[in-house]
Amino acid sequence: MHIPDGFLTNRIAGSLDVVSGATILYAARRVKVDFSGRMVPVMGVLAAFVFAAQMLNFPILGGTSGHLVGGTLLAILLGPIAGFLTMSTVVIAQALFLQDGGLVALGANVFNICAVTCFSGYAIFRSLGGGSSGGKRLALIGFIAGWASLLFSSACCALEIGISGAIPLRIGLSTMVGYHMVVGIIEGMLTAGVLTFLFKVRPDLMKINGPGRFGLADWVGSVVLVVIPFAILVLAGSSRLPDPLEKLLAVSPLLPTGAGADRLYSSTRYMDYLIRAAVFVVLIGLGILAGFLGRRRSSRP
Numbered sequence: 001m002h003i004p005d006g007f008l009t010n011r012i013a014g015s016l017d018v019v020s021g022a023t024i025l026y027a028a029r030r031v032k033v034d035f036s037g038r039m040v041p042v043m044g045v046l047a048a049f050v051f052a053a054q055m056l057n058f059p060i061l062g063g064t065s066g067h068l069v070g071g072t073l074l075a076i077l078l079g080p081i082a083g084f085l086t087m088s089t090v091v092i093a094q095a096l097f098l099q100d101g102g103l104v105a106l107g108a109n110v111f112n113i114c115a116v117t118c119f120s121g122y123a124i125f126r127s128l129g130g131g132s133s134g135g136k137r138l139a140l141i142g143f144i145a146g147w148a149s150l151l152f153s154s155a156c157c158a159l160e161i162g163i164s165g166a167i168p169l170r171i172g173l174s175t176m177v178g179y180h181m182v183v184g185i186i187e188g189m190l191t192a193g194v195l196t197f198l199f200k201v202r203p204d205l206m207k208i209n210g211p212g213r214f215g216l217a218d219w220v221g222s223v224v225l226v227v228i229p230f231a232i233l234v235l236a237g238s239s240r241l242p243d244p245l246e247k248l249l250a251v252s253p254l255l256p257t258g259a260g261a262d263r264l265y266s267s268t269r270y271m272d273y274l275i276r277a278a279v280f281v282v283l284i285g286l287g288i289l290a291g292f293l294g295r296r297r298s299s300r301p
Contacts, residue, residue, distance in 0.1 A: 001069075001157050001180075001245055002094070002109050005102025007166040016160070017107030020088075023115060027085040039082070046074055047086045051093065057239040058186065064247050065239035066183030069113060069153070072121025072146045073191045076130070077198070080122040087114035112157045121149030121191075134199050139192040146191030147184035154180035157245065167248050179244035 008016075050070035057065040075083035088110050094100040101109045122145075125131070130141035158176040162169030242250065 001113060001154060001176075001243065002091075002101030003105040003112075003157065003161065003245065004249070005104045007161055007164060007249060008105055008108055009164045012160055012164050013104050013108060015107075016111050017104075020107040020110040020115065024085065024088050024110070027081045027088075030081045031085055039078070043078060043082060043086045046077065047090055050074065050087065051090045053190075054090070054094070057241070057243065059239045059241050060179060060182045060244075064179060064244045065241040066179065066186070066243060068183075068187055068190055069117055069150060070187075070190070071114060071117025071153075072125065072142075072149045072187075073194055075118040075122035076125055076142070076145070076191075076195065080118050083122070084114050084118040087118055108157075108160055112153050112160070116153045116156050117149040120152045121145045124148050130195075135196075138199055139196045142195040143188035143192040145188075147181075147188035150180050150184040150187050151177055154244075161245075161249075172248060175248060176244055 050068075050073075053068040053070055055067075057067045060066045071083065071087050074086050077083070078086060091101070091110050091113050092106065095103060095106050095109065125141055125145040128141045128144065130138060130145065133141060154176040155173060158167075158172035159169070161167055162172045
């Protein structure tokens, strides 16, 4: 679902860059004010968990593949603001270090993958009473929230690309939402399984007074909903099939064919590497400057 550069108009990409950047700044300010220091390690662990989960692609319909997102799970465990900020760090790291999504389209990817999944999934979870439920009801609500949030995210992605003219809007919407209805089943199962497990062993993470005993049936449910899907993904390896968005963009009318495609691909990769190198240089420079200013401030009486 990561949108590469060159498929969104400047108006769409620039607007979403501004919206996502402002939301990240607001979320960082809120987390700094509202969160205690003990929650920072939890955010880091969950970010690493989501980052690893998104690395594994599994085959779905039509010769494509999908991967887990985890935005709803983070929003439920951390709250929508902190969940969005944690997901944003994952998507930004993927763009900078793994070339998963473009830099110009980074705002769109943050909006689709982070904001939409976290806020819509959390809203559905709370509106269905998930915050005060447990057991089978908690698992069902968690499944619905995780599944639906992925549909909303894929619909937003298709709308942005369709409005930009990269693919026909009707085809993009039906294809992206249709594929992610299947991907959402795995997403919903993972969300439901993790929430059910934590409800038994760490209800404080969800502010729910769950029972302390974890019986045999609970362990079996956790294995079915969490361990088995992950074991299948790990043993089978990450699928090399393109995801639904990559398959749609491969037949985009914006892409030339023949020698023109080769020249466009080469120039695009050159500019992509150049922009990423510039971003790294800027980040390193800002880090050095921050360290220098911090040392000067600490040395003052």
